[in-house]
Amino acid sequence: MEFNLTVQQKELQRKAREFAIREVLPVARKYDESEEFPLPVIKKAWEEGLLNLGIPKKYGGPGYGLLESCLVVEEISSACPGIATSVFDNNLGAEPIVIGGNDEQKERILRELVNEFKLIAFATSEPTMGSDVAGMKCRAEKEGDEYILNGSKFWITNGGYADYITVFATIDPEKMHKGIAAFIVDTKTEGVRLGKHIPKLGQRSSNTVAVSLKNVRIPKENVLAKPGRGFVLAMQTFAHTRPAIGAFAVGCARSAMEYAIDYANKREAFGRPIGNYQIIQHKIAEMYKNVEAARLLTHKAAWEADQGMDNNISSSIAKAFASDVAMEVTTEAIQIYGGYGYLRTYPVEKLFRDAKLYQIYEGTSEIQRIILARHAMKRYEHAMPSVFKRDRT
Numbered sequence: 001m002e003f004n005l006t007v008q009q010k011e012l013q014r015k016a017r018e019f020a021i022r023e024v025l026p027v028a029r030k031y032d033e034s035e036e037f038p039l040p041v042i043k044k045a046w047e048e049g050l051l052n053l054g055i056p057k058k059y060g061g062p063g064y065g066l067l068e069s070c071l072v073v074e075e076i077s078s079a080c081p082g083i084a085t086s087v088f089d090n091n092l093g094a095e096p097i098v099i100g101g102n103d104e105q106k107e108r109i110l111r112e113l114v115n116e117f118k119l120i121a122f123a124t125s126e127p128t129m130g131s132d133v134a135g136m137k138c139r140a141e142k143e144g145d146e147y148i149l150n151g152s153k154f155w156i157t158n159g160g161y162a163d164y165i166t167v168f169a170t171i172d173p174e175k176m177h178k179g180i181a182a183f184i185v186d187t188k189t190e191g192v193r194l195g196k197h198i199p200k201l202g203q204r205s206s207n208t209v210a211v212s213l214k215n216v217r218i219p220k221e222n223v224l225a226k227p228g229r230g231f232v233l234a235m236q237t238f239a240h241t242r243p244a245i246g247a248f249a250v251g252c253a254r255s256a257m258e259y260a261i262d263y264a265n266k267r268e269a270f271g272r273p274i275g276n277y278q279i280i281q282h283k284i285a286e287m288y289k290n291v292e293a294a295r296l297l298t299h300k301a302a303w304e305a306d307q308g309m310d311n312n313i314s315s316s317i318a319k320a321f322a323s324d325v326a327m328e329v330t331t332e333a334i335q336i337y338g339g340y341g342y343l344r345t346y347p348v349e350k351l352f353r354d355a356k357l358y359q360i361y362e363g364t365s366e367i368q369r370i371i372l373a374r375h376a377m378k379r380y381e382h383a384m385p386s387v388f389k390r391d392r393t
């Protein structure tokens, strides 16, 4: 077992940290206040090779593994979780093509994303469904070699600026997961309407929109997964992107912890720095231990994916654990700041708002627990003989 990062991984981490401090941190508050899309920052990330991390070398990309992606997004998220979500969204949008695309699609789309500054979003969710992916209603009707899409997608990150969207739709809602197909949608196609930005609690610099599809013709070369294959492709995509959500959460929690330590060492109450009080030290110890544990789980889930192993369970554990850690650490950071934590003066207020999203998108914390309970109760291999089969005399 090896916990050290390689020289190349450390160099990538250093580069991402330097980018986060130079390009992201100074504008994080500004974009949060204005809710503008940080297009110049995302373009800079593309120029510096920090977008499209998972595109294989064969198609011109850096060919990083998921572990490397986690290193990058932890750093960007530590400066601004919202900008990190927007930067990583190209990985989410492109992942179904990386996993399920044919060679022509990969050559055409993935290479274009590397060579030109283009954004690609991902769309399973709809106004009436998010968790229940198999219950989607957006229709895909076959007409000759083409498909015609009709319906609405909702909460689509970067959707307002996307050049492409990987859209999941069903040939028949009654068929549930067996009816779902996936398509590469060029947003310039007739019938695609990208909605206005929807204001949010946190991660305000990430663009979130509804997408309406009206008689959108999809040529056969843009069919990514045939009916019945789309649901599996969506689940495989999530297994590959959930560790990165864990890494976002670690970055967010890590900054909240660091800002809490800074404040605890400086702020005085009853004649002493509050960091001298044991109850504050315990809060910081909890933060530190949980951030470390969340990072280890996240890296394990990413490492499993990079080894070609089935990381479905480890990615659910990492995502659920790290999301809860981000919420707990940012909440306690505000507590350590006292009244100042509640003001917009310090960054902990923003991190607290930003952290909440991790428990919601890419499978809520409840959905992760459903996956884990099902695994633990049905498939997990016990080491001990059953308590009911043991001789208890």
Ligand SMILES: Cc1cc2nc3c(=O)[nH]c(=O)nc-3n(C[C@H](O)[C@H](O)[C@H](O)COP(=O)(O)OP(=O)(O)OC[C@H]3O[C@@H](n4cnc5c(N)ncnc54)[C@H](O)[C@@H]3O)c2cc1C
Residues within 6 Å of the ligand: 121, 122, 123, 124, 125, 128, 129, 130, 131, 132, 154, 155, 156, 157, 158, 200, 208, 357, 360, 361, 362, 363, 364, 365, 366, 367, 370
């Ligand atoms: C800012 C933002 C960005 C997003 N970006 C994208 C994107 O780019 N692409 C995309 O496709 N989607 C995106 N989403 C959608 C996101 O994935 C969904 O919001 C999420 O999956 C939850 O779905 P829902 O909101 O419909 O909640 P629901 O599914 O309606 O769930 C509501 C509540 O019920 C719980 N619940 C649901 N089913 C069960 C159950 N069986 N047992 C117990 N509890 C249950 C949920 O955990 C939740 O607490 C985004 C969402 C947000 C907020």
